[in-house]
Amino acid sequence: VTILPDTVPPLANFTADATITCNGIVNFTDLSANYPSSWYWDFGDGNNDTIQNPTNTYLADGIYTVTLIATNQYGSDTLIISNYINVNVSGGGPIPPGCTPASLNYCCGFGITNVTFNSINSTTPDGVAGYEDMACSQGTIVTEGETHAISVDVSGASPGAQNVRVWIDYNNDGNFNNLTELVFSEDNTLNAAGNITIASAVVLNSPLRMRVSSDYNFEPAPLPCVDLERGQAEDYSITILPNTLAPIAYFSVDDTVTCSGTVQFTDESINVPTFWYWDFGDGNTSNLQNPSNTYATDGIYTVLLYVANANGGDTLIDSNLITVNLNGGPVAASCTPSTLGYCCGYGIYNVTFVGINNSTGSGVEDYMDFSCFQQTYLTEGQSYAISISTGSSNPQDTRVWIDYNNDGVFNDATERVLTSDDKFNPTGFINIPLTAVNDTALRMRVSSDYSGSTPTPCQDLWYGQAEDYAVYIGIPPTVNFSSSDSMFCEGSCISFNDLSTDSATGWSWSFPGGTPSNSTEQFPSNICYNNPGTYSVSLTASNNYGSHSVTASALLTVLTCPVPVADFTASSTSFCQGDCISYTDISTNSPDTWAWSFPGATPDTSSLQNPSNICYPDSGSYTVTLMAGNPNGIDTITKTSFINVNQCLPIAAFSVNDSTICETGCVLFTDLSTNNPTFWSWSFSGANTPTSPAQNPTGICYNAPGTYDVTLVTTNASGSDSVTLSSFVNVLVCPPPVSNFAPSDSEICEGDCINFSDMSVDATTWTWTFDGGTPSSSIDQHPTNICYNSVPGTYNVKLVTSNAAGNDSITQTVKIDDMMAVMTIADTLFRGIPTVFSEASTPSAVTWTWYFGDGNFANLPAPIYTYSFNGVYTITLVVTNSNGCKDSISKAIIVVEYFAIDDANSELEFNLFPNPTSGIFTLNLGAGLSGVYELCVKNVLGQSVHSRSVRMLGTHVERIDISHLPPAIYTLTLRGAQGQITRKIIKH
Structure with a gap:
């Protein structure tokens, strides 16, 4: 290579x-x-x-x-x-923290492996590193009011989920306030994610410490300065810059549906507003940032929020946001189970039951009451499926109750409707009884806790939670209906009447062959059938509990009906011009519309079946047309030259209201001419108004005696006619009247009413004056019911009569009598002592009735009467004089024991002073008395109110105290071997 x-x-x-x-x-x-x-x-x-x-x-x-x-x-x-x-060597980063939480027992990959927030993207070992301070090496810059995403990856190699918390030291004091500086929390998670909105009114332009903490979800939720069992805490740096943008309005509410009426509003506007104006849609407003409003009336309300700061303002209008249904929820529950120590994913995540499908957080939310806005409707006697999501962390014991009797208490024996033990996400069926309270919101409670906990309705839960919902139980409607007609002609329209029971709220009608063919109205009308045949009608009625349908087969029969045959008659076909007639419809085949035409008449048309008062002002020959219709068609008939209007001369005639009068008298004339005259010419010989063109002249006066002719000439377009009544008006020489009258009674009692009869001669008018009377005057010939309520005395009555020749007057008097009862009787009487009852009434009485107050009476002027019992009595005297005038008087008296009599042989003697006394007096007994004596004080009713024994030997002075007794007259009796003696005592 x-x-x-x-x-x-x-x-x-x-x-x-x-x-x-x-x-x-x-x-x-x-x-x-x-x-x-x-x-x-x-x-x-x-x-x-x-x-x-x-x-x-x-x-x-x-x-x-x-x-x-x-x-x-x-x-x-x-x-x-x-x-x-x-x-940043001068600032030194965030100030040192007040605490640094340690990792006590790191295990198994628990802790933080990545924090991403704005420009921070920090990947670190897990909790094995313990507390890490990266505030100088890992930081970011944000703006107050902004919202930024945060994610905290705690998945690592840990075998379980963790609870995550994030704090920002907004006031830069080195400490984290768990209430005001907690900015993010999530439990039971492997990768926490959410948003942090940077607060306003915080320290700006300086590095602030941000702490991220996590721990195993079986441990208590992290706190900023508490050591962590298996997880860890990391610190970062955040610098907050001032916000120079105008705010953008936004807010949230705790509930958009409320049964209590109280709604909490939370401002979520960005860019740090400093001013808030809320309009809650019910007339209430607020300038608080996070106000609460209580709605007093059911309804749907629109809410407005306007926010502003030094850089500008913004408005948010949320239409129809709040629905208020006061008392729309169930009765208050007698208990609300709390979550004692949420842990490990226990609790309720979703409840699905008929119309309820409510997803929530876990037991970390504690008890939740959704009964106002999470409701459903159930039909009694039916069975419904329910499913409850309890998460995938742990099996749980779950219970459901419904407060069927609506007493606010869940009976675990009779109202538990679902039991599920040691299961994930239980399901089941709830059978609704026939005995539950109907049409009322009933509380349903769902409770879930750790396996083996067997929750009860009011039991606090260790890790899980309870949630409340509401159900309405009732029955669907029972359909019934009727129609306004069941057999009718083609082209006709009918209406339908809903007769369903059990409170239907929705209706769905079907009208095969009808127009329209369906309706959702409760009482549909104008349903038209244009073709012959038989037709069915269906109605489905519904309410919140279900629906019911009924079809009435062949309910309607629509017939083929003929078109009307028009015809008519008239009340007259030949008459004088200016006359009016009526027409009568005699069409066949049941027309229901009519259209008349009357050329030359007034009016010249009509839509009535039988029009009347059709007038023809001009002579001639006239045609009449009638169109008669029904749903099947229209028929027309025209009768040519049906009406002949003639030129008729008037026939003069008249009358007068009085043909015999006194000189200077006036009369009025009434035209009685026929054939519709249009002009009148009157002649009145001897009258002060000799002629008149009026139809009915008035005020025609005659000053001289005699008989006089009257002539009337009437004219219309056809010509004239005249009538003369000779010696028709007879004018007499009449003397002036002579006044006279008679009252029904001339001497009466105060308050009586009388009548007056005119007895005058030749009078035509009457003017009465009643001094002291009511009414005080009259123009009747014979006035009645003239009442006198004045003080007794003599009053004038004057009558003035008149006629064309003059007037006369007469004055008479009416006397108003009086009666005043007077009795003479002492204030105090003695039982068993006869007493004379005297009276001095004026004027002298002729009848007397004494009522003694004990059920007895006497009809004597001065009776003698004896009372048998002590007491207080009311005496009444009723007297009547010779004119029948009556009066009465009453007086209260006291009947007491007679104490002026001593024993005839009594050797007792004493003096008492002072008398009258205010309560304490002295009794001075004479010499020579010895022995025991009884002292007794009695009231006027003879009742003993003070008594005691006195032992004496020679002259004796005894002090007696009755200050405890009310002011009154009392008697003091001294009784001993020498006899007894009684004296009167007056206590004031």
Whole structure:
């Protein structure tokens, strides 16, 4: 073998251990091909070197371009990498971290093998390296408000999935806040991927630390400063630049369908807006970045968001975004099971049940309530398939319950509808009973946890989760219908009436042979059939629970019907000009439309079946035409010269409202002429208005007595006629009236009403005035129901009468009487003592009735009455005078024990003072008394209210306290061997 020398020039290539450096030291490694023998490096800072793998120390901040020239005996090659080294020796990169999580028990390939974020693309060993700080060597520059993709590869050689977290130290304090600085999380993954939106209001233009952490998914989720069991943490650098662009509006909501009415809005606008204006479509607005709005009314609402910053603004309108169905969900659940410690992919990923197909995250989401917007409809008595995806990590125990009685409580014995143990992704069938609450949202709970956990409806779950949905249970409609007609002529149109039960919400009609041939209306009308035959009708009625169909075979019979035969008559065919007539349709074969033509008449057309009031103003011979139609056709008849209108002379006639009047009286005349006169000429001999052209003249007055003729001449186009009534008007010499009247009663009680009768002579008008009366005047001849509510006294009634000859008046009086009851009786009476009851009513009464308040009464002016019992009584006296006027008066009295009588042989004597007393008084007993005495205080009802025994020997003073008793009159009785004595006490 002969080995020949390589005669190819080198191909320059190299790499650096860091492209971002905080200490300025960078190690360069030659990767050139074809065996260079010499090297020339230019590091861009004025330094150069000729060794193969040099180290350069940069002393000043900046971005440097690096050049390598590689040479061998056959030639040279140059590689220039522009802006290759980023040196930040003054800033030193991010500030040192407050903590550096260690990898405690690395195993099995767990940890991070690649992080890609914007310009960072860092491939590293897995967790075997432990915590790695690459904040100076691996960094990127982003802008606030921007969104960038991130991927964290943790697949490596690990046997299981991992949980991944990413934080950015936005406030540059060296610590990571797990709430406000957590920017990305994903669990149970081998390659986490997603987006990070850079926050605003953060430290700008300075390197910030970004921490990426992962650990085995059976371990707790990573925290920024907690050591990791098997995984690792890596730090990178991120510099955030200010955003100088106008914002672009965008937002999200927690739910687009709400039963509570409350919706949370989250601003996701980019380019760092500083101002927000929300319009929620219900009249409510907000300037918060992430507001919550509560809708008070059902409906569909459009939401507007306007965002702005110093660089401009943007508007987003999301039409019909929010659907509000208040109380549209089930009743609140009595319990909501929580996830105690999610782990390892446990939980629910999808529920598919009839109309529900809901994909969610795993148990990491904890309890989820989808019952407002994930709902389905079920028919009672039916069976439905259900499938539940629980992931592929672990078998689980899964349960499903439906709150059939809608009490908010799941009965595990009667309402569990699916049981699946130790299975992946269970499936089954749910049988719907006939006894569930109908047409109401019922809560359905799906619960899944580790194998062997056997979940119950309210039991908290260790690793898995519970989700709630809603179902409606009911029955489909039962179809029934009717038609407006079942047998009719071809060309006719009919309507249909839905009679279905059980709340149909949709209708699908089929009308073979009809036009239109189908309909979705509940009550379709104007369905027309143009061809004879028998036809079926079908109706399918549906609601949320299903549908039902019925076909009524040969329901309709369409007949071949004849065309009408037009004919008519008239109320008269020969009459005078100006007269009006009517027409009657006598067409056969049931026409339903008519078109008349009356040339020369007014009106000259009509669409009525039997038109009337058709008038002919001119004489002549006239033709009449009628077109009669039905759905089968039209027939026309014309009757030529059917109507003859004649020129008829008027026939004069008239009447008068009164043909006998007094001198100066006036009358009115009424024309009664026939044959339609158009002109009138009246002559009134002896009247102040001798002539008139009016048809019905009024105000024709005669001043002198006598008899007078009246003549009327009437004229129309055919000529004239006249009539004269001789001595028609008789004008008399009438005397002035003589006024007189009589009241139905001239002496009445206050509030009474009376009538007045006119007794005047020769009166034609009457004017009444009633002083103190209601009404106070009248023009009736005989006024009635004139009422007097005034104070007692005498009132004038005046009547003024008149006629053509003059007037007269008369005044009479009406007396209004009064009665005032007065009784004389003491305020306090004594039981068993007769009492005289006196009255002093005015004027003198003629009847008396005393009511004593105990059920007894007397009809005497001054009865004597004795009360048998103590108490309070109301006495009423009712009196009536000779005119029948009545009054009453009442008074309350007290009946008490009579205490003014002592024992006749009593040797007792005492004084008491003060009396009246405010409550405490002194009893001074006389000398010579000895022994035991009883003191007793009673009220006016005779009830004992204070008592005690007193032992005396000679003169004795006793102090008595009744301050606890109410103000009233009391009696004090002293009783002993010498007798008893009683005195009255007044307590004020």
